[in-house]
Amino acid sequence: MNDREGRIESNRMVAPGYFLMEIRLRGALTRPKPGQFIMLRIPGTEVFLRRPFGIYRYEKEKLTLMYRVVGKGTERLARAKENEPVAVLGPLGKGFHIGPRDHYIVVAGGIGIAGVHSLIETLGQKALILFGCGTKEELPIIEDLAPLKPMVSTMDGSYGLEGTVVDLLDSQLKSLKGNSEIFACGPEAMLTGLKKRIMEERIPCQVLVEERMACGLGLCFGCVRETIDETEPFKRVCKEGPVFDLWQIRL
Amino acid sequence: MANTSIELFGKTLKNPVMNASGTLGYGKEIEPLWPVETMGAYVTKGLSLEPHHGNPLPRIWDQQYGMINSIGLQNVGVERFFGHYFPFFRSRRIPIIVNFFGFSDDEYIRCAERIKPHELIVALEMNLSCPNVKKGGISFGKDPEMVYAIVKRVKEATSIPVIAKLTPEVKNIGEIASAAHEGGADGFTLLNTMPAAVVDVSQMRMPLRGGLSGPVMRPIALRAVFEISKAVPVPVIGAGGIMDSTDALAFLMAGAKAVQVGTATFVDPYAIPKIVEGIGEYLTRQKCANLDPIIGCTHREDSGSR
Numbered sequence: 001m002n003d004r005e006g007r008i009e010s011n012r013m014v015a016p017g018y019f020l021m022e023i024r025l026r027g028a029l030t031r032p033k034p035g036q037f038i039m040l041r042i043p044g045t046e047v048f049l050r051r052p053f054g055i056y057r058y059e060k061e062k063l064t065l066m067y068r069v070v071g072k073g074t075e076r077l078a079r080a081k082e083n084e085p086v087a088v089l090g091p092l093g094k095g096f097h098i099g100p101r102d103h104y105i106v107v108a109g110g111i112g113i114a115g116v117h118s119l120i121e122t123l124g125q126k127a128l129i130l131f132g133c134g135t136k137e138e139l140p141i142i143e144d145l146a147p148l149k150p151m152v153s154t155m156d157g158s159y160g161l162e163g164t165v166v167d168l169l170d171s172q173l174k175s176l177k178g179n180s181e182i183f184a185c186g187p188e189a190m191l192t193g194l195k196k197r198i199m200e201e202r203i204p205c206q207v208l209v210e211e212r213m214a215c216g217l218g219l220c221f222g223c224v225r226e227t228i229d230e231t232e233p234f235k236r237v238c239k240e241g242p243v244f245d246l247w248q249i250r251l
Numbered sequence: 252m253a254n255t256s257i258e259l260f261g262k263t264l265k266n267p268v269m270n271a272s273g274t275l276g277y278g279k280e281i282e283p284l285w286p287v288e289t290m291g292a293y294v295t296k297g298l299s300l301e302p303h304h305g306n307p308l309p310r311i312w313d314q315q316y317g318m319i320n321s322i323g324l325q326n327v328g329v330e331r332f333f334g335h336y337f338p339f340f341r342s343r344r345i346p347i348i349v350n351f352f353g354f355s356d357d358e359y360i361r362c363a364e365r366i367k368p369h370e371l372i373v374a375l376e377m378n379l380s381c382p383n384v385k386k387g388g389i390s391f392g393k394d395p396e397m398v399y400a401i402v403k404r405v406k407e408a409t410s411i412p413v414i415a416k417l418t419p420e421v422k423n424i425g426e427i428a429s430a431a432h433e434g435g436a437d438g439f440t441l442l443n444t445m446p447a448a449v450v451d452v453s454q455m456r457m458p459l460r461g462g463l464s465g466p467v468m469r470p471i472a473l474r475a476v477f478e479i480s481k482a483v484p485v486p487v488i489g490a491g492g493i494m495d496s497t498d499a500l501a502f503l504m505a506g507a508k509a510v511q512v513g514t515a516t517f518v519d520p521y522a523i524p525k526i527v528e529g530i531g532e533y534l535t536r537q538k539c540a541n542l543d544p545i546i547g548c549t550h551r552e553d554s555g556s557r
Contacts, residue, residue: 001283003521041518048465049313049517072313089520214311214318214517218280220273221296221325222311234304234325239280 004029004088006063011080014066015140018111019078020056023063029091032058034098034119035208035243038090039216040065042080047073052213052238054115054185055091063088066114066141092216093242095119096206102178103128107194109165109186110134113141115208115242116185120145128172132165132190166193173201181205184246192251205246211237226250253534254541255527257291257508259486260412260437262373264291264346267503267542268527271464271490271513272297272350272376272416273322277336281520289524292346294511295332297378299352300362302328309459312449317465317492318514319447324352324381329365346371348414352378355385359401363409375411377402379431380418380443380462392418392443395430402434414488416440419471428479438486440511441475442468465514466492473505480506481550494522496529503530506547 006025014020029038032055039050051073057064069078080086096119098104104127108116113131120127129150131142136159142150152160153168161168165186184194185208198205211223218239227235227248235241235249255266272294278287287293305325312319327335329351340347349366353359363375379392379401391397398415406413415431417424419442428439444462451458472491480487489507493499494515502510515522530542539545 003519046315047313048315049311049318087519212309212311214320215274215520217276217284217520219276220311220320220517221276221305221322222320224305224308224310224325232302232327239276 001030001089002027006086006088008080008082008084008086009062010082011078013078014143015138018066018068018138018141021065021067021077021080023065023086023088025061025063025088028061029058029063029088032091032118033095034122035095035115036091036093037216037242038063038065038088038092039213040077041087042076043085043087045076047076049073049214050087050089050216051077052092052210052216054117054208056114056117057121058118066111066117068111089216093238094240096183096208096243098122099181101181103176103180105130105169105172105176105180105182107165107169107182107184107186107190108132109190110138111141112184112186112190112208115210116183119183120148124148130165130168130172132168132186135159164193165190166197169194170197173198182246184208188251191246195246195251202247206243207246207249208243209237209241209249211242213238253531253539255531255534257542259292259509260374262346264373264509266291266527266530267507267509268499268523268530269294269348269488269509269511270516270523271511272378273324274513274516277332278345279336279339284520285524287340288343288345289527291509292348292373293340294348294376295350296326297324297350297352298326298329298332298362299324299354300329300358300365302326302331310461312459312461314449314463314465314467316467317463318517319449319459319461319463320444321459321461329362333366340371341369344371346373348372348374348376350376350378350416352381354381355383356401356404360404360408363405366409366411368411372411374414374438375405375409376414376416376440377405378416378443380416380420390418390420392427393421395426398427399430399434402431402436406435412437414438414440416443417475418443419445419468419475424475425478425482428483432483432485436485438488439479439483440488440490441479441507442472442491444468445471464492466494468492469498473501476502476507477505477549480547493526494518496526496533499526499530500533500545503542503545504547504549506550508546
């Protein structure tokens with residue numbers, strides 16, 4: 001694995017607070033698996049540590065990231081201009097495992113879509129896509145998924161089902177026959193709600209979790225999640241994750 | 252090609268560069284990027300007698316010139332380290348320094364006793380920043396009497412050389428170093444992180460209290476290295492905000508025999524190999540055959556202001 005230099009090709013706001021960034025890399029990454037991530041650094045800025053980002057798309061040395069502005073790092077990223085140099089380390093972590101199933105359900109909440117976007121592209125028509133967000137203002141972030149007909153819920157009811165994406169999932173589960181697997185990424189409350197909802201059926205579910213990271217390589221133990229493993233309960237999100245079996249992690 | 256090797260406690264290390272404890276996982280994690288034996292020695296994660304799960308999240312926070320961490324010494328315990336991780340270093344013939352800690356005197360002693368001498372173990376590095384649970388949480392490393400007593404007992408419990416890793420959170424670090432030396436410390440690592448905090452103004456709360464590391468610590472560590480390496484006749488290992496080979500050379504010139512690189516690896520995962528290479532290149536450029544003219548060279552012209 002190498003630390004790849006690259007340049008920002010475009011960096012545009014796609015919905016209020018959401019940005020899509022395209023990076024042209026010098027040299028190819030090892031082919032990323034859906035769910036893997038990269039660590040990004042903008043050299044010579046006030047942002048000291050790299051930041052982790054899910055791989056939204058990767059094709060021929062062109063890396064696309066989607067991010068939401070939430071703090072100092074992403075605020076700086078939003079100000080980044082075309083042609084600005086960046087350093088990219090990756091792909092990192094363990095991605096989703098796609099086993100043989102009758103149905104694949106992808107559940108994404110808000111910016112959680114960035115973590116599962118490449119999975120959705122891999123699954124294509126085989127996936128039922130459920131997306132939840134606050135208001136219809138956020139919908140442009142799933143615009144490119146229109147051909148796959150994602151189902152939508154908004155908290156304010158301005159589009160699709162009024163309620164959470166877990167409510168949306170609830171409305172769909174009864175009609176599914178055969179064996180299914182859920183892939184999910186979204187805020188902590190969404191994961192907790194999801195676990196509670198599918199507890200009874202115990203549907204197989206892989207979740208991509210996000211955490212503050214320093215190294216992204218498993219060196220610092222800064223990004224752990226508690227699991228049910230009694231010997232070593234705290235697993236590193238960057239190394240043993242970021243994709244975990246929902247039934248293994250404590251929520 | 253200049254000779255970058257150093258002698259440390261009777262062992263030859265091929266260069267003076269190590270990782271700081273806890274910043275290179277259990278060693279193997281960095282191998283997709285570069286081989287661990289790039290360094291003169293690998294310093295283990297802090298090991299305790301029993302496995303330790305560490306602190307709740309968040310554990311890290313970005314600061315403009317460094318980072319604050321509160322990992323809380325998560326580790327698999329000394330037993331599992333030697334059963335599960337040490338064979339990797341043995342098979343590859345990689346020298347290691349074993350960092351360890353305890354929450355009581357007994358834990359320090361029993362942990363040190365479990366570490367059997369081995370040709371690849373260069374030294375034990377005592378983390379003295381640990382809170383002493385029995386004495387109400389006061390750090391072992393802040394009180395000279397406690398430092399003297401704990402180092403003395405550890406020395407009696409092991410035949411492996413003992414390095415005391417000191418905290419900067421003291422009024423007079425020279426006094427602490429003297430106490431450790433009197434207790435029998437064979438060397439020092441200077442410095443550990445500095446207690447620090449983060450306030451999230453928008454949420455009106457303090458999300459993290461932990462140890463500050465990174466470039467912001469460098470001048471503080473350099474001064475400690477300079478003064479203690481002059482005052483105490485044992486090897487000093489410099490640590491604190493070393494980001495590149497120029498920083499590493501500064502520590503060697505201030506009197507450190509070796510250096511440890513921590514936070515830099517998170518900013519640039521290739522920082523350590525770059526530092527190793529940069530030191531070699533500097534020696535060649537300066538036409539130095541080895542590190543002897545470099546280590547402690549500033550001691551000879553000590554006329555700077557206090």
